[in-house]
Amino acid sequence: MSELDLSTTLGNAWFPTPIFTASGCASSGRELAQFFALNEIGGVVTKSVMSKARTGRPTPRMAETPSGMLNSIGLQGPGIDVFIEKDIPYLVSQKARTIVSIAGETVEEYSTLARKLRSVAGISAVEVNISCPNVENRGLVFACDPEASRRVIDGVRRTLGGELPIIAKLSPDVTDLVAIAKGVVDAGADALALINTVLGMVINLDTMRPHLGGKTGGLSGPAIKPIAVRAVYQVHAALPKTPILGMGGISNGRDALEMIVAGASGVSIGTASFGNPTALVTIQNELRELLHAKGFASLRDAVGFAHREEAGK
Numbered sequence: 249m250s251e252l253d254l255s256t257t258l259g260n261a262w263f264p265t266p267i268f269t270a271s272g273c274a275s276s277g278r279e280l281a282q283f284f285a286l287n288e289i290g291g292v293v294t295k296s297v298m299s300k301a302r303t304g305r306p307t308p309r310m311a312e313t314p315s316g317m318l319n320s321i322g323l324q325g326p327g328i329d330v331f332i333e334k335d336i337p338y339l340v341s342q343k344a345r346t347i348v349s350i351a352g353e354t355v356e357e358y359s360t361l362a363r364k365l366r367s368v369a370g371i372s373a374v375e376v377n378i379s380c381p382n383v384e385n386r387g388l389v390f391a392c393d394p395e396a397s398r399r400v401i402d403g404v405r406r407t408l409g410g411e412l413p414i415i416a417k418l419s420p421d422v423t424d425l426v427a428i429a430k431g432v433v434d435a436g437a438d439a440l441a442l443i444n445t446v447l448g449m450v451i452n453l454d455t456m457r458p459h460l461g462g463k464t465g466g467l468s469g470p471a472i473k474p475i476a477v478r479a480v481y482q483v484h485a486a487l488p489k490t491p492i493l494g495m496g497g498i499s500n501g502r503d504a505l506e507m508i509v510a511g512a513s514g515v516s517i518g519t520a521s522f523g524n525p526t527a528l529v530t531i532q533n534e535l536r537e538l539l540h541a542k543g544f545a546s547l548r549d550a551v552g553f554a555h556r557e558e559a560g561k
Contacts, residue, residue: 252539253546254532256290256513258491259413259438261372263290263345263514266547267504267532270495270518271296271349271375271417272321276335281342283525289532290514291345293493294335296377298351299360301327306461311450316469316497317519318448320462323351323380328364340370347415349375350404358400362407373413376404376437379444391419391444394428398435405436415493417441420475426486439491441516442479446472469519473497477510484511484552499527501534505542508535509553 256266267289274280277292286292304324311318325331328350339346348371352358358376365374378390378397390396401416408414416437422428429440445466452459476496484492494512498504499520507515520527544550 252536252544253548254536254539256491256547256551258347258373258415258493258514261345261347261413263372265290265532266508266512266514267528267535268293268347268493268514268516269521269528270516271377272319273518273521276331276339277342277344278338280521280525280528284529286339286342286344289528291347291372292339293347293375293516294331294339294349295325296323296349296351296375296380297325297328297331297361298323298353299328299357301325301330308459308461309465311459311465313448313450313467313469314471316467316471317522318450318460318465318467319445320460320465322462328361332364332368336368336370345372346370347373347375349377349417351377351380352400353380355396355399355403359403359407362404366408366411371412373415373439374404374408375415375417375441376401377417377444378432379417379419389419389421391417391428392422394431397428398431401432401435401437413438415439415441417444419444420472420479420496421447425479426482429483429487429490433487433490437490439493439513440483440487441493441495442483442512443472443476443496446475468496470497470499473503473506477506480507480512481510481554485555488552488555498531501531501536501538504531504535505538505550508547508550511552511555513547513551 305322448467491513494507495516
């Protein structure tokens with residue numbers, strides 16, 4: 249089998265493979281590092297970090313659902329200062345390529361987080377998770393508000409300058425995802441992460457009440473893959489030059505290739521790792537074999553292939 253070029257770029261950041269962890273599903277990689285070397289995959293997307301430590305939402309926080317699961321963790325974490333002190337040095341020691349995910353409750357909080365990361369060595373890109381409630385606007389989720397999402401990305405871009413690529417993570421729970429995507433790209437996002445979890449709920453029929461302590465949670469796993477593929481396809485059609493990190497229900501190499509030919513330049517694996525901690529490496533190997541079998545010389549040749557007229561002939 250001839251050597252196949254799996255490398256990809258997100259903004260001006262280069263990665264040797266298109267396989268990444270999904271934010272929130274592997275913390276800062278320590279749990280997965282006992283199963284494979286973190287530098288074997290494209291990169292580690294860290295759990296979204298906020299300015300201050302958070303304890304998260306009340307329990308129970310997770311629920312299994314058909315072909316997926318609901319989580320309601322509530323962005324539990326140590327806060328940015330502890331994260332920079334402990335997690336970044338660990339990832340650097342593992343030679344992992346790192347995308348730091350940040351989350352905030354105000355536009356200013358995002359800018360403050362970006363300012364603290366600006367001078368930290370060992371970071372490849374910053375994922376801006378705007379799927380958080382905006383406390384300045386009655387709790388409306390930033391990514392569901394075109395103007396608020398633009399202001400967040402604009403603030404982060406002004407803070408970082410051109411030093412680190414900005415990846416805007418968007419929610420599928422909107423009427424016009426393409427319009428939101430165009431807005432954040434115009435505001436300075438170099439790439440997009442599609443999609444975040446889909447809002448859902450489970451009722452416990454023993455208690456006759458919502459099962460999760462936070463009532464609603466984010467649905468992930470195979471159940472949301474068709475939604476994710478649709479989102480990636482539509483956004484790539486509208487913004488073909490903007491790299492997309494696709495995610496949502498990827499469980500094997502075929503799922504990954506489907507996302508890539510829809511328009512993703514890379515894919516993140518989340519829920520699949522809970523059942524199989526070596527899923528990322530397995531999916532990476534399966535993807536390589538599939539690309540070769542389909543006659544592609546590189547990953548780049550496959551990105552967005554489903555949009556080409558000749559692909560259906």
